[in-house]
Amino acid sequence: MTDTNLLSVANLSVGYSTSQGVVNAVSDVSFDVRRNEVFGIAGESGCGKSTLIRALLRLLSNNGVSTATSITYEGEDINSFSDDKFRDAILWKRISLVPQSAMNSLNPVYRVGDQVIEAIRAHRSVSRSEARERVEFLFDVVGLQPELMRSYPHEFSGGMRQRAMIAMSLALDPGLIIMDEPTTGLDVLVQEQILRRVREIRAEVSSSIILITHDIAVIAEMSDRISIMYGGKIVESATAIDLFESPFHPYTLGLKNAFPSISVMDNELISIPGTPPALIGEESGCLFEPRCPFSDATCAQILPQSHSVGEMHQVSCHRHTDVTELREKASKKSTWHC
Amino acid sequence: MALLELNNVSRHFELRPGVVERVLRGGKTRVIKAVEAINLSVAKDEILGIAGESGCGKSTTCSMVAGLLPPSSGEVLYRDRNVGEMTSSELNDHRRRVQMIFQDPYESLNPRFRVSDIVSEGPRALRLWGEREIEEQVAAMLAGVGLPAGKYWDRYPHELSGGERQRVGIASALVMKPELVVADEPLSMLDVSIRAGILDLLKELSRQRNFACIYVSHDLSILANIADRLLIMYLGQAVEVGSVHDVIKNPKHPYTRALISAVPVPDPRVKRSPPKIVGEISRPVDPPPGCRFASRCPHADQSCSEVFIKLDTNSPLAHQAACHRLEQINSEAT
Amino acid sequence: MPEGFERGLLARITRTVGEHYRIIHANPLSRIGFWVVSVFTIVAIFAPWLAPHEPWAMQYDSEGSIASLRPPSLEFPVGTTHLGYDLFSQLILATRTTLIIGAVSGFISIVIGANIGLVAGYYGGKIDEILMRLTDVLYGMPFLPFIIILIALFGRKLEFVILAIVLIIWRTSARVIRAQTIAIKQRQFITAAKARGCSNLRIIYRHILPNVLPLLLLYAAFNIAWSIITEASASFLGFGDGTTISWGGMLYELWLSGKTRVAWWWFAAPSLCIITLVTSLVFVSRAYEEVANPRLRKR
Numbered sequence: 001m002t003d004t005n006l007l008s009v010a011n012l013s014v015g016y017s018t019s020q021g022v023v024n025a026v027s028d029v030s031f032d033v034r035r036n037e038v039f040g041i042a043g044e045s046g047c048g049k050s051t052l053i054r055a056l057l058r059l060l061s062n063n064g065v066s067t068a069t070s071i072t073y074e075g076e077d078i079n080s081f082s083d084d085k086f087r088d089a090i091l092w093k094r095i096s097l098v099p100q101s102a103m104n105s106l107n108p109v110y111r112v113g114d115q116v117i118e119a120i121r122a123h124r125s126v127s128r129s130e131a132r133e134r135v136e137f138l139f140d141v142v143g144l145q146p147e148l149m150r151s152y153p154h155e156f157s158g159g160m161r162q163r164a165m166i167a168m169s170l171a172l173d174p175g176l177i178i179m180d181e182p183t184t185g186l187d188v189l190v191q192e193q194i195l196r197r198v199r200e201i202r203a204e205v206s207s208s209i210i211l212i213t214h215d216i217a218v219i220a221e222m223s224d225r226i227s228i229m230y231g232g233k234i235v236e237s238a239t240a241i242d243l244f245e246s247p248f249h250p251y252t253l254g255l256k257n258a259f260p261s262i263s264v265m266d267n268e269l270i271s272i273p274g275t276p277p278a279l280i281g282e283e284s285g286c287l288f289e290p291r292c293p294f295s296d297a298t299c300a301q302i303l304p305q306s307h308s309v310g311e312m313h314q315v316s317c318h319r320h321t322d323v324t325e326l327r328e329k330a331s332k333k334s335t336w337h338c
Numbered sequence: 339m340a341l342l343e344l345n346n347v348s349r350h351f352e353l354r355p356g357v358v359e360r361v362l363r364g365g366k367t368r369v370i371k372a373v374e375a376i377n378l379s380v381a382k383d384e385i386l387g388i389a390g391e392s393g394c395g396k397s398t399t400c401s402m403v404a405g406l407l408p409p410s411s412g413e414v415l416y417r418d419r420n421v422g423e424m425t426s427s428e429l430n431d432h433r434r435r436v437q438m439i440f441q442d443p444y445e446s447l448n449p450r451f452r453v454s455d456i457v458s459e460g461p462r463a464l465r466l467w468g469e470r471e472i473e474e475q476v477a478a479m480l481a482g483v484g485l486p487a488g489k490y491w492d493r494y495p496h497e498l499s500g501g502e503r504q505r506v507g508i509a510s511a512l513v514m515k516p517e518l519v520v521a522d523e524p525l526s527m528l529d530v531s532i533r534a535g536i537l538d539l540l541k542e543l544s545r546q547r548n549f550a551c552i553y554v555s556h557d558l559s560i561l562a563n564i565a566d567r568l569l570i571m572y573l574g575q576a577v578e579v580g581s582v583h584d585v586i587k588n589p590k591h592p593y594t595r596a597l598i599s600a601v602p603v604p605d606p607r608v609k610r611s612p613p614k615i616v617g618e619i620s621r622p623v624d625p626p627p628g629c630r631f632a633s634r635c636p637h638a639d640q641s642c643s644e645v646f647i648k649l650d651t652n653s654p655l656a657h658q659a660a661c662h663r664l665e666q667i668n669s670e671a672t
Numbered sequence: 673m674p675e676g677f678e679r680g681l682l683a684r685i686t687r688t689v690g691e692h693y694r695i696i697h698a699n700p701l702s703r704i705g706f707w708v709v710s711v712f713t714i715v716a717i718f719a720p721w722l723a724p725h726e727p728w729a730m731q732y733d734s735e736g737s738i739a740s741l742r743p744p745s746l747e748f749p750v751g752t753t754h755l756g757y758d759l760f761s762q763l764i765l766a767t768r769t770t771l772i773i774g775a776v777s778g779f780i781s782i783v784i785g786a787n788i789g790l791v792a793g794y795y796g797g798k799i800d801e802i803l804m805r806l807t808d809v810l811y812g813m814p815f816l817p818f819i820i821i822l823i824a825l826f827g828r829k830l831e832f833v834i835l836a837i838v839l840i841i842w843r844t845s846a847r848v849i850r851a852q853t854i855a856i857k858q859r860q861f862i863t864a865a866k867a868r869g870c871s872n873l874r875i876i877y878r879h880i881l882p883n884v885l886p887l888l889l890l891y892a893a894f895n896i897a898w899s900i901i902t903e904a905s906a907s908f909l910g911f912g913d914g915t916t917i918s919w920g921g922m923l924y925e926l927w928l929s930g931k932t933r934v935a936w937w938w939f940a941a942p943s944l945c946i947i948t949l950v951t952s953l954v955f956v957s958r959a960y961e962e963v964a965n966p967r968l969r970k971r
Contacts, residue, residue: 190619191602192600218602220603221602255531263605265563265582265583266563271534440863460869
């Protein structure tokens, strides 16, 4: 682990206790986020990406329990912090969050500007006018006119509310911003405006960003490195370009097939048969195995280890050595649907 | 002869102010012009995609085509017959021919009905066949969408996944053997890896069973894959129409250009440079005359807020854009 | 079609009954309530055979004297009235009357309330306004003066007691079911039903009704409970039907006798019965509350 790592997470697991048993929402996840990079976490609903973030920021609901070997931020072991210390020192100040459905995270009875001001003053002892100046600056950064500080959330469109949440996440100059599905539910042009803003902000502010989404196109365009999650685990990690030019994991191969692209029209889309796993109870073997056309006898019994297959490229699959053959087969529809 | 034609169809909704607003502010009735004077046509066997962002009127158009909402003006012609003038027995027949697939698989199925009841409901309501025949048709249809009757006959929606539910929705629309199917964003609430399967199913069924389809979506990547022709809408107006290849590779209208280039591509090696469009979509409440994109269009001039071009349905195969400044825009670019 | 999946009427009924059985037995409270209500129902059905004596027949004890105001004993498990009438027999026969009135009033009122709620909620507009004005008028109607007038005009007959109860009780369920109908009719599966060609009536009764059913059954149980209380109140005040005996009527006779302070058994038995039955009905309705509002279910 070197100095270039801003955040290091080792062996994070999250379980929810429900009336039907323990749901292993996140299993043994390890990853690093470097300075000044956009780290994308991609996966479909139920893969555990949102739970992962909530566990990191200690925002889990009562029946969730998270454990980790270590979580370090800028070299400090933040996993050992008490909840109070974490809330004071880390949340919003050094790691901030633009939550999912950020549009619904604003309190409808207070003006938007006031909410950001209060968020600042809750974490820093500054005067109200200093906080207001900061908020004016932040609104400018995200492309909102300062007069809009006096508006109420219901007067904002979805895109504007999203920008306000991004402004709030930048308020205390955090080194790491986590964006959970930042453009889901927004129109195409608004999404483009927001993503463009995020890129500009990143150039100016030099924070790192963890970007979480199920939209493969967005994550491909925005991220430097990408991790793909399935069933609560990271199945493949690589730089964005590496992941698209040389995918290894069958799930990644399947996703590539299933995602339509506006630039490649008329290609045949191939879906992945089956449904995501239930995550309850003990696991044995690879969770993707029931849906994987390439699984063999070991896959169902032995949990795949993480193998390094290139620079900054890891994959958790027994059959990574056969990847050339797998890639060829994966491009045919008959492989997936017989 | 086109299967379906919309001639100059508009749909307005009135917003009447409450008593308080009338007293305090002399409020007058405002009008939401959700769809403004659109012309479109669908030939049998073709898939027409309708794309646009929120507020563009595509869902309202869907409802009008499916007969759930009458137009405020203009005519909806099905096989040259005006739907608004149909007698009730003609309407019943029309219902069988035009069916709809809905967006939300978690909301479009009656939670108290079993799968067999859901799919049988249309034929029962329209009294198409006797009970015995209905059973056979339903079983065959379920098999046709990949849900074998032996396993799914008496399941409830809450026991099914999103993809399975959407298949039930498709089955219940297609069991009546319609000629035109209106699909309102059927994939947007499904997981990515499942969408391809449902899309494939729709493509295949439309080929097998010879029905035309109007596919409404905000997702141009999906439309690029399934549609034959594409209609782009903005704030209630139709702005461009043509074959899907023409519209996506050579968009003419400034809005279409901005829209197409703003769609992210799932390939990190591809760099886009979309034109910067400022502002946000407003609601079509008491909109100004003329082109509704004028206030945000980088190429707009004075005349744009006064003149509005309507697409011509007489030549349905041509690639047209509702903009009278196309030549100037092209010459500005060169 | 799966093998062995019966689609006959009998099979449908058995399946529906099974479903409701499961709903009621899922909740410990409603399970208790259900058994209690069942016991009362069995008593009501077999009342004439279960009651050892006539309700208004003077009883004599072993020494030949009138068994007046006897506290509960082996011979008279609930004691006797001041005129020597066996209260146990009265209690059993009154169970039948009370349950009949409760069930009939409850059933009629829920049928009226549900239909008005469904129609008003679905059609909206003028129909809704007219129906809701009607409901509001009846909300304003006070129960006692109303029943007094009815009885004064037409006499103390069972049918009028039931009529008066029904007319007062249907209004709450109408409002509630109307509200839920409005919520349900916006949902996409109703639009889908319209697109498939269903007529308005079909949508109301085939598509919406099954979805308001949990709420309806909840209010059915409530209505029966309220009917019982209302009837007991009316009878206690002397406005009940004079020819049959009900729990409220028993309390009325107690009051007339002036022996309230002395004959605690006379007071306790009917009161306990009323409380127990009503509470049990409310417990049963709890099971449907969870079905009607799934958020109440435990994780």
